[in-house]
Amino acid sequence: MYRLDADQTAILDRVRAVADAALAPNADDVDQRGRFPAEAVRALGEAGLLGLTVPAAFGGLGQGPRVMAAVLDELAQRCASTAMVYLMHVAGVAYYAARPDVAGDALREAAAGRHLSTLAWSEKGSRSHFWVPIGRAVATNGHVTLRADKSWVTSAGIADGYVVSSLAPQSTGPLDSALYYVKKGDPGLAVSGPWVAMGMRGNASAPMTLDGTTIPADRLLSEPGKGMDAMLGIGLPVFAIGNAAVSLGIAEAAVAGTQAHLTGKGFEHLGTTLADLPNLRARLARMRIETDRGRAHLGAVLDAVENPGPTTMLMVLEAKAAASDTALHVTDLAMKACGGAAFSRHLGIERNFRDARAGSVMAPTTDVLHDFIGKALCGMELFA
Ligand SMILES: Cc1cc2nc3c(=O)[nH]c(=O)nc-3n(C[C@H](O)[C@H](O)[C@H](O)COP(=O)(O)OP(=O)(O)OC[C@H]3O[C@@H](n4cnc5c(N)ncnc54)[C@H](O)[C@@H]3O)c2cc1C
Incomplete structure (x- = not known):
């Protein structure tokens, strides 16, 4: 597709x-x-x-x-x-x-x-509003010193490179930010807590601190004071499209798991399979339709990215929100179609169900995307 x-x-x-x-x-x-x-x-x-x-x-x-x-x-x-x-x-x-x-x-x-690289953007102080860093960079003699409480960093402590957001040294407002390239082993960069979560349990999205991390000033990855432009212009499209694809992959796994269970298990006393129950077949059909529809939508978004127009950015934002919803709904249907077998671990469906929950809370969250898209459609400023 x-x-x-x-x-x-x-x-x-x-x-x-x-x-x-x-x-x-x-x-x-x-x-x-x-x-x-x-x-x-x-x-x-x-x-x-x-x-x-x-x-x-x-x-x-x-x-x-x-x-x-x-x-x-x-x-x-x-x-x-x-x-x-x-x-x-x-x-x-x-x-x-x-x-x-x-x-x-x-x-x-x-x-x-x-x-291995990652993004260290979300902070304890501004939570999912990653475009507003709280920590501020201080410039001294060809170096910058970073102090920040990052709340979630995937591959924390394992990644070799971190794209770190910060208020710019000369910032005069909350959107006046900068992005820096921080390397594993730079002083003061440390994992500050565990990652214990309901889903995506292996991705080490732990909190990290930058406690006086001093790096050469030429590790600046954005224009000075233009971190937000770089966050939205470079990273957001990659992340939104990629996050959508992850959601659709999880949905696909739930479809495959459900299909195998319905056709492979049954009622010995009746001589039937679970697939002989029309309500379960209908759930599987809805899962297939929603997953295919999600992929078709993502395909349209990719077409728009390759042939950019005035609505392309809006479509990119839609992609993450739509696919997250798809994964939530499809995995919910899978749980219902497979009953107690899905509730227990062995089918892997409950892992799909838990993993699917991450997409909608990762920033920009689905709530925030709905707000952004609604504002854009009504001709309003997104960050006013
Ligand atoms: C698996 C995983 C991996 C992650 N990896 C990274 C990473 O590598 N790097 C990184 O920087 N961050 C990462 N994050 C953090 C993520 O991007 C979000 O910042 C984080 O999930 C936000 O959680 P919170 O509790 O702080 O949300 P909050 O901001 O407290 O939001 C709570 C609720 O309020 C809603 N809400 C917030 N603002 C608004 C608004 N303006 N309008 C309407 N509703 C709103 C949200 O949708 C949410 O439902 C990761 C998170 C997860 C779950």
Whole structure:
């Protein structure tokens, strides 16, 4: 459904092979133990897939949003935690690619499978309103010092590079921000709490502090004071489309799990399968329709991104909100279609149900997206 050409299809075949070998067999263990999917990330790196969106000049595969979405959909079908780690990596790489003068080394390392990236934006003080950092950068003698309480950072403490938001040194207002490239091992950067969550349990989205983290001033990834433009212009489209693809991958996994259960289990005393019950078949049909409709919508959004027009950004925002809703509804139907077997762990449906909940609370949350889209449709300022 992603309409890939032959080269892109070959990449997706490589992704499926890695996902079948290194994600699917470990997904339940990753979820149950809430452990980081290290073997999956290593396998993705060895297959060159951490360089999926790295420009070819830096050794990467140079792919854009269409292939990224197809890849994330496949990964999420096997292990949503790994898919979310990968999504945050791709989002971080988008900033490196925009400023190769600052992060060219990281691009080369990512292409070689040795660099994992992430975004450190959300803060305790501004919660899901990531476009308003509370921590402020202080400039001194060719360096900046960062202090911030980041509330959730996927791959916290494991990622090699962090795209960190901060109020700019000379900021005069709350939207006057900057983005910096902070490296694992920079002083004062530390994980400050555990990640214990109902879903996406393996993605290590723990809080982190930057406690006087001093870095060279030329690690600036945005224009001075223009962090918000970079957050919305570079990262948000990648994140919104990628998050939509993850949601659709989770929905697809729930469809496949339900299909297998309904056709594979039954009532011995009646000599029938669960699939002989029309209400369960109807639920499966609705799940299939909603997932296909979600993919068709995402396909239209990808078309718009590749041929930009005045409504493209609006469609990008819609993509995340729509696909999150799809995943919530489809996994809810799966729970109902598969009954007590879904309520218990062995089917994996309850993991899909829990993982699906992350999409709508990750910023911009579905509530905020509805507010933004409604404001845009009514000709109102989004950040007034
Ligand atoms: C699995 C996972 C991974 C994450 N990874 C990262 C990461 O790598 N980097 C990062 O920076 N952050 C990350 N986050 C954080 C995420 O992006 C959000 O910032 C976080 O989920 C917000 O939670 P909160 O409780 O602070 O939300 P709150 O802001 O407290 O929101 C609470 C409720 O209020 C609603 N709400 C808030 N503002 C409005 C509004 N203006 N209008 C209407 N309703 C509103 C929200 O929709 C929500 O339902 C991650 C979160 C999760 C769950």
